[in-house]
Amino acid sequence: MSSKTVVDGVYWISVNDRNKKLFEALWPLPNGISYNSYAVVGNDAVALIDAAPEEFLQDYINGVEEVVGDFSKVKYLVMNHLEPDHHGATPYILQKFSHIKVVTSVSASRFIHSLYKVPADRIFAVKDGDTLDLGGRRLRFIYAPWLHWPETMFTYLEGSGVLFSCDAFGAYGALENVFDDEVDLEYYLTEAKRYYANIVAKYGKNVLDALEKVKGMEIKIIAPSHGPIYRSNIGRILELYRKWATPEPDKHRALLVYGSMYGRTKRIAELVAGKLREIGFSVNTFDVSETHPSYILAELLDAYLLFVVYPTYEGGVFPYIHNLLNLLQSKDFGKGRVAAVINAHAWAPTSRQVVDALQKAGFRVLEPAVDAKALPDEKAIASMEKLFEAVKEL
Ligand SMILES: Cc1cc2nc3c(=O)[nH]c(=O)nc-3n(C[C@H](O)[C@H](O)[C@H](O)COP(=O)(O)O)c2cc1C
Ligand SMILES: [Fe+2]
Ligand SMILES: [Fe+2]
Structure with missing residues (x-):
């Protein structure tokens, strides 16, 4: 006192x-x-x-x-x-x-x-x-x-x-x-x-x-x-x-959030970070299991593009990503911002759930939302290329 x-x-x-x-x-x-x-x-x-x-x-x-x-x-x-x-x-x-x-x-x-x-x-x-x-x-x-x-x-x-x-x-x-x-x-x-x-x-x-x-x-x-x-x-x-x-984020700043249990999704996230940098973004990357969403929300204040890369977990969205999406929704964080999604799964694609949540939070979500296998096949790689084309247009 x-x-x-x-x-x-x-x-x-x-x-x-x-x-x-x-x-x-x-x-x-x-x-x-x-x-x-x-x-x-x-x-x-x-x-x-x-x-x-x-x-x-x-x-x-x-x-x-x-x-x-x-x-x-x-x-x-x-x-x-x-x-x-x-x-x-x-x-x-x-x-x-x-x-x-x-x-x-x-x-x-x-x-x-x-x-x-x-x-x-x-x-x-x-x-x-x-x-x-x-x-x-x-x-x-x-x-x-x-x-x-x-x-x-x-x-x-x-x-x-x-x-x-x-x-x-x-x-x-x-x-x-x-x-x-x-x-x-x-x-x-x-x-x-x-x-x-x-x-x-x-x-x-x-x-x-x-x-x-x-x-x-x-x-x-x-x-x-x-x-x-x-x-x-x-x-x-x-x-x-x-x-x-005032939601006027810097158009060249991206926030990349990912979750990964065994490292496969992390490798996809690293590839995404490299691509975004090539396109001209400055990229801030967070592993959702290591960084509390409190800090991720603060970083998102400055970013224009939110890139979400996550694995399917028990038929749904990886829990810490799910939690972050809930917070983004409850706080209307997407206004004036754009999002992109890549899901990695073994048998059950879930990107639609994440797209819906991001749209409810106010984000404009880029197409296509990618559903990739744990080790992405050619179809998934083509889909990611398309997504990066959409990112380039921003
Ligand atoms: C505990 C656990 C639950 C999983 N549940 C599902 C599931 O319900 N559907 C599915 O398609 N994949 C499921 N998977 C597989 C992962 O989504 C997939 O292997 C992903 O690539 C894991 O990424 P990681 O290597 O980054 O952890 C599960 C994996 C684990 C470890
Ligand atoms: Fe207070
Ligand atoms: Fe208060």
């Missing part, structure tokens, strides 16, 4: 989880994750911006007391987003400190009960653009739906220009220091990219809408709820978000 002044009267209350291995039980955390909360201290009231997970309740309470003295001054707990990584502790805080009201979007106020038992008279629902006076300081609430749930909003501290953005602009990785100019920024930007690909990417259109909405505002600090606070590199993180959210 540590705390720090963000600007005069605004404090960072951070809980670092260095033990968690998977965020959302899905995404690897090699260096943990931070849950950033903030205290905004006005003359009449203190507002907390988001809180902490349930298991860090006591650490969080200690952190708040460290910066504001005691909880009697805290009148509001702003819930920018209801996900339990920010609010697992909130029902306990409300129970313990019966004077605190939660401030949420109208949409959040409609489903807060499905996650937390908060009495209706403790909820103060705000509309887009509403303000809250803390005495000499005013918070403004800016709806930013789907970053990353339907109810999400930003909170903006007028005058100081601090944008509390919750998940948006967040990064994996626990924090020792907090500001972008104090940490290893390149590392956190890599983790911000992976976080974006895993958590936010499905909602690219909403990211662009939110960026448009805050465009004219004076933003001096971006204070997300995970990862570093930006004060020296605001333009950079905004620009990266614009780039990641």
Whole structure:
């Protein structure tokens, strides 16, 4: 637990989880994750911006007391987003400190009960653009739906220009220091990219809408709820978000993913990589059994062509490829991208299943999808040649 002044009267209350291995039980955390909360201290009231997970309740309470003295001054707990990584502790805080009201979007106020038992008279629902006076300081609430749930909003501290953005602009990785100019920024930007690909990417259109909405505002600090606070590199993180959210991948970049149990499919994948390079692509290759899809999704943000080479397994698609396809579908990753498929099998071709999944994820899938024998015969080789012709046309 540590705390720090963000600007005069605004404090960072951070809980670092260095033990968690998977965020959302899905995404690897090699260096943990931070849950950033903030205290905004006005003359009449203190507002907390988001809180902490349930298991860090006591650490969080200690952190708040460290910066504001005691909880009697805290009148509001702003819930920018209801996900339990920010609010697992909130029902306990409300129970313990019966004077605190939660401030949420109208949409959040409609489903807060499905996650937390908060009495209706403790909820103060705000509309887009509403303000809250803390005495000499005013918070403004800016709806930013789907970053990353339907109810999400930003909170903006007028005058100081601090944008509390919750998940948006967040990064994996626990924090020792907090500001972008104090940490290893390149590392956190890599983790911000992976976080974006895993958590936010499905909602690219909403990211662009939110960026448009805050465009004219004076933003001096971006204070997300995970990862570093930006004060020296605001333009950079905004620009990266614009780039990641706009599907304009480099037409010469390919991502090749393959699975292989005994090496035959790997040899086909190596041949494909060579061909793609000959055609003029830069190729990033991943063995799906070795690289977690979290990292593959992040790499895919920059690629135009996704090439999938995999074996049939128990009558279906090789499991780790299947898992990747599910994620691509659930995150609509194919928009603006092209895919190609080669299946290797002993007796049961399955490329159609993969083509369907890729199309559902939004990819334009090149013809032909190739069904090759484990050791490709002449027919399969001819089919692959045709596929490479289609790739050349891109
Ligand atoms: C456990 C296992 C299950 C398999 N299931 C099927 C199957 O259902 N249908 C099929 O045509 N081939 C099946 N195969 C054969 C593989 O798809 C084929 O041999 C492929 O070329 C394996 O590639 P690899 O050498 O890269 O592992 C199976 C292979 C293994 C090891
Ligand atoms: Fe979230
Ligand atoms: Fe979060």
